[in-house]
Amino acid sequence: MTLMPRNRANHPLPYAPGYKSSIPRSPKLALVSGAPTATEQTGPVFGHELIGKLDNNLILNFTGEPAIGERIIVHGRVLDETGRGVAGALVEVWQANAGGRYRHKKDGYLAPLDPNFGGCGRTLTGADGSYEFLTIRPGAYPWPNGVNDWRPMHIHFSVFGQSFGQRLITQMYFEGDPLIARCPIVNTIPDKAAIDRLVAPLDMGRALPHDCLAYKFDIVIRGNRQTMFENRMEGL
Amino acid sequence: MVQQLGYLPESASQTAGPYVHIGCTPNFVGIHGIYAEDLGATPFPEDAPGQRITLTGVVRDGLGKTLNDVMVEFWQADAQGRYGPGAQGFARRASNFETGEWELKTIKPGAVAGMAPHIGVWVVARGINIGLQTRLYFEGDDHSKDPLLTRLEHQNRRDTLIARDTGNGTYRFDICLQGDGETVFLDM
Numbered sequence: 001m002t003l004m005p006r007n008r009a010n011h012p013l014p015y016a017p018g019y020k021s022s023i024p025r026s027p028k029l030a031l032v033s034g035a036p037t038a039t040e041q042t043g044p045v046f047g048h049e050l051i052g053k054l055d056n057n058l059i060l061n062f063t064g065e066p067a068i069g070e071r072i073i074v075h076g077r078v079l080d081e082t083g084r085g086v087a088g089a090l091v092e093v094w095q096a097n098a099g100g101r102y103r104h105k106k107d108g109y110l111a112p113l114d115p116n117f118g119g120c121g122r123t124l125t126g127a128d129g130s131y132e133f134l135t136i137r138p139g140a141y142p143w144p145n146g147v148n149d150w151r152p153m154h155i156h157f158s159v160f161g162q163s164f165g166q167r168l169i170t171q172m173y174f175e176g177d178p179l180i181a182r183c184p185i186v187n188t189i190p191d192k193a194a195i196d197r198l199v200a201p202l203d204m205g206r207a208l209p210h211d212c213l214a215y216k217f218d219i220v221i222r223g224n225r226q227t228m229f230e231n232r233m234e235g236l
Numbered sequence: 237m238v239q240q241l242g243y244l245p246e247s248a249s250q251t252a253g254p255y256v257h258i259g260c261t262p263n264f265v266g267i268h269g270i271y272a273e274d275l276g277a278t279p280f281p282e283d284a285p286g287q288r289i290t291l292t293g294v295v296r297d298g299l300g301k302t303l304n305d306v307m308v309e310f311w312q313a314d315a316q317g318r319y320g321p322g323a324q325g326f327a328r329r330a331s332n333f334e335t336g337e338w339e340l341k342t343i344k345p346g347a348v349a350g351m352a353p354h355i356g357v358w359v360v361a362r363g364i365n366i367g368l369q370t371r372l373y374f375e376g377d378d379h380s381k382d383p384l385l386t387r388l389e390h391q392n393r394r395d396t397l398i399a400r401d402t403g404n405g406t407y408r409f410d411i412c413l414q415g416d417g418e419t420v421f422l423d424m
Binding site: 005006007008010011012013016019021023025028031033034036037040043044046047050052061062079080081082083092094102105118120121156168185186189191193194195197198220223 | 243244249250256258259262265267269271272276297298299301303305311319320321322323324325333348349351356358360361362363365366367371383388413414415418419420421422423
């Protein structure tokens, strides 16, 4: 298998002055491109022994008592660019609480911490690439950039595929949030369609009556090109 | 009209942001009890063969300021030049909130497939919109046949990929995101 080259047009610009932090933190020189080697085409394989029973339940995994907020299921699949589901992919998430406050020493926002919300979760995808989290809807919050910039409601996602070259960190947004179009971090992505692909639709098909709503978020990571030689049946 | 190729576009990257620790190294930021230990705390078991080394470094921005909110991931072969098994060879570090330093105790990787010994490095932080891929090679090794180092157009940038030998199995690897001495970042 060979990793397909990364199409940078699907991604944000490293230097995106609307997001001020990117100005001094973006390389100015060209990336050095080359064919992927064993270093990029292998990667850590995580086992199910890593994952605790409540790791994908952000409502209960901090203290065992329920976190405050709108209960939601976030589910979807990790796929690669060829459309194959990626099995055994480690998906890690983190988010603000329902008031828009992170449990972090550097977050001093007015909204209070929820004593029962830690803010992180993780899971491994199933055979078809599917994953699921139970959490609360994170609040929007102001952040220091422009004078009055607000982050839309979002969940951070970190994904390991089958190789280090597939490594991806992104954010999931929520259908209908008017802050998405106003967000300088969202707008580091020049392609409107690429932004839309980060917005999870409400999925009433997975919502549980009298329990929680659901949002569906599929994540696509770099694909592997398979040649006929690698695919051929034994003996052919 | 022609048939559709049917490939899916890769999901757009977004910055890991200032709170990446909550999701990736929660114990480091004082969120205890969810995960027993942070992922990638130890790349190899204690009894793994090989030379013990200690790597340290910082990441600096284009104005020379040290980042104290960066996360760095490492992926390396074992002493025999083999990747894996499992998650062996993977490590993750958050930089110190005051000094910006990270430290990794690991073993020196062996050479892999004609490449000089090296560690794959991936850097994310607030302000980095898509994770930066680079490599850490070791001062003192023979780099004269390494396919990546030898084909760099700007050979005067090659030292940005080579960790400095600071004696007794310690190496120093500082990353510069921008400007004078900008680290070579890769698209591989």
